[in-house]
Amino acid sequence: MNQLLLALQWLADPARWSGPTGIGVRLLEHLAYTALGVAIAAAIAIPIGLLVGHTRRGRGLAVTLSGAARALPTLGLVTLFGLWFGIGLTAPILAFVILAIPSLLAGAYSAVEAVDSQTVDAARAQGMTEWQILTRVEVPLGLPLLISGVRLASVQVISTVMLAAYIGNGGLGRFIFLGLNIQDYPQMLAGSILVVALALVIDLALRLLERVAAPRGAARA
Amino acid sequence: MIRFDRVGKTYLGGTTAVHDFSFTIDSHESVVLVGTSGSGKTTLMRMVNRMVEPSSGQVLIDGTDVATMDPVKLRRRIGYVMQAAGLLPHRTVLDNVATVPVLNGKPKREARARAADLLEMVGLGRDLGERYPSQLSGGQQQRVGVARALAADPNILLMDEPFGAVDPIVRAELQKELLRLQSDLGKTILFVTHDIDEAFLLGDEVVILRPGGVIAQSGTPAEILAAPADNFVESFVGSREGRRALHVEEKDGERIVLDGAGRVAGVLR
Numbered sequence: 241m242n243q244l245l246l247a248l249q250w251l252a253d254p255a256r257w258s259g260p261t262g263i264g265v266r267l268l269e270h271l272a273y274t275a276l277g278v279a280i281a282a283a284i285a286i287p288i289g290l291l292v293g294h295t296r297r298g299r300g301l302a303v304t305l306s307g308a309a310r311a312l313p314t315l316g317l318v319t320l321f322g323l324w325f326g327i328g329l330t331a332p333i334l335a336f337v338i339l340a341i342p343s344l345l346a347g348a349y350s351a352v353e354a355v356d357s358q359t360v361d362a363a364r365a366q367g368m369t370e371w372q373i374l375t376r377v378e379v380p381l382g383l384p385l386l387i388s389g390v391r392l393a394s395v396q397v398i399s400t401v402m403l404a405a406y407i408g409n410g411g412l413g414r415f416i417f418l419g420l421n422i423q424d425y426p427q428m429l430a431g432s433i434l435v436v437a438l439a440l441v442i443d444l445a446l447r448l449l450e451r452v453a454a455p456r457g458a459a460r461a
Numbered sequence: 462m463i464r465f466d467r468v469g470k471t472y473l474g475g476t477t478a479v480h481d482f483s484f485t486i487d488s489h490e491s492v493v494l495v496g497t498s499g500s501g502k503t504t505l506m507r508m509v510n511r512m513v514e515p516s517s518g519q520v521l522i523d524g525t526d527v528a529t530m531d532p533v534k535l536r537r538r539i540g541y542v543m544q545a546a547g548l549l550p551h552r553t554v555l556d557n558v559a560t561v562p563v564l565n566g567k568p569k570r571e572a573r574a575r576a577a578d579l580l581e582m583v584g585l586g587r588d589l590g591e592r593y594p595s596q597l598s599g600g601q602q603q604r605v606g607v608a609r610a611l612a613a614d615p616n617i618l619l620m621d622e623p624f625g626a627v628d629p630i631v632r633a634e635l636q637k638e639l640l641r642l643q644s645d646l647g648k649t650i651l652f653v654t655h656d657i658d659e660a661f662l663l664g665d666e667v668v669i670l671r672p673g674g675v676i677a678q679s680g681t682p683a684e685i686l687a688a689p690a691d692n693f694v695e696s697f698v699g700s701r702e703g704r705r706a707l708h709v710e711e712k713d714g715e716r717i718v719l720d721g722a723g724r725v726a727g728v729l730r
Contacts, residue, residue: 362547365512366560366609367537380551455551457593 246426247433261414263434269410270438273401277336278394285341286386289348294374302349306342314339314400322407332404339400340393347389351382383453391446398439402431412438462488463509463617463649468518470504478504479674481518488616491643491650493664495657501674502653506619509651510539522617537561540610540618544625546602548594554580554605555590561613579608584638600631607639620652624659636662657698669694
């Protein structure tokens with residue numbers, strides 16, 4: 241309890257929030273790493289997921305590969321890529337991309353698969369091209385599920401981005417690893433609290449976005 | 462004119478939906494394919510707009526094999542009404558009706574204005590245009606489906622059990638409406654149903670199918686009723702149970718029409 245109080249005191253000190261190594265900057269770094277990792281992963285996984293969902297082909301392969309990717313330990317990956325690419329941002333971002341892909345992929349293909357096949361059949365029979373079916377029917381109707389994939393991926397990456405500091409980068413992980421090195425447990429705990437809080441805030445924000453993105457008129461629970 | 466020339470359909474698993482089907486539908490005529498499930502009626506209908514590709518034979522529209530046409534363009538010039546209406550749930554009624562004209566590059570405003578006219582034509586108020594499909598009753602959705610199919614003014618209408626999911630009273634209303642529309646518009650209609658009464662009501666010509674897309678009998682309703690080809694047709698149209706064999710009995714000075722089982726069917730005036 242004492243440690244927690246000390247951590248909160250550590251957080252409450254306004255001097256720690258400003259400056260080039262302050263909490264504000266670290267928060268932004270943390271968010272930027274997350275956004276970068278999720279964005280790269282989305283650019284890879286969402287098109288593939290939509291394709292799998294639309295064609296109903298390759299689902300087995302997608303499930304197997306995401307399962308395998310989920311099983312990879314991220315700390316191991318960061319270390320491995322770190323040895324490979326050296327100190328810098330490449331190694332951790334690559335690991336976060338691999339971490340984010342399974343959720344994004346599953347979100348994308350389940351978004352398309354959840355659309356009523358009768359609706360898709362009708363759209364095709366009216367003379368929509370496959371691309372029009374995807375962009376005007378499947379994606380708008382599946383958008384909430386697609387966003388929930390982004391949400392899961394973001395939250396996973398946010399909780400893992402502290403590993404970036406492990407090989408010399410910024411982010412909230414700095415406080416955790418610094419605290420660990422100099423045995424400053426309140427600082428470590430404060431860093432963890434910040435990561436948890438950030439994850440919760442982003443989770444909530446994306447949940448709201450899911451609500452807003454739900455297509456009007458579609459009576460879905 | 463739509464011509465089926467010895468078409469067959471065998472699915473990948475080896476199931477044969479249609480063996481060898483030939484039939485010609487004249488322009489401005491309405492033909493009803495009627496049969497139980499497994500008769501291949503929907504499969505046959507979907508070959509016309511290439512939603513199903515035949516494994517053998519050809520489907521020709523005005524002499525041109527549909528297999529040589531671009532499926533997307535083909536579908537945009539054929540109206541299609543399906544059982545569950547198949548409206549896009551995230552678009553308003555008006556936008557649903559305007560779907561094909563907009564796909565064809567018509568300006569949205571123009572397409573919507575025409576869509577509103579069409580809503581009126583199928584017996585719906587213009588004020589329904591801003592609603593979403595889920596806010597309509599089943600019968601209303603079905604009318605919107607018909608309006609959507611008519612939006613690009615196609616020559617051909619394909620109707621796949623369009624009134625199968627609504628209650629009998631609404632169904633009767635919709636059937637009457639379709640007859641009225643058809644007398645105004647004179648489309649070439651291919652209609653699929655399992656309901657023989659609906660087939661006799663709506664078809665200039667009726668094709669009764671056995672399982673596997675085999676024609677048991679085709680002809681006008683009167684021809685089929687007057688001379689059922691065999692036992693299968695007899696039992697399908699209800700002649701065997703005596704439902705169609707009516708006779709007149711005199712009772713209290715009125716001529717009462719009875720069916721074969723002695724149930725009252727009506728009064729002869």
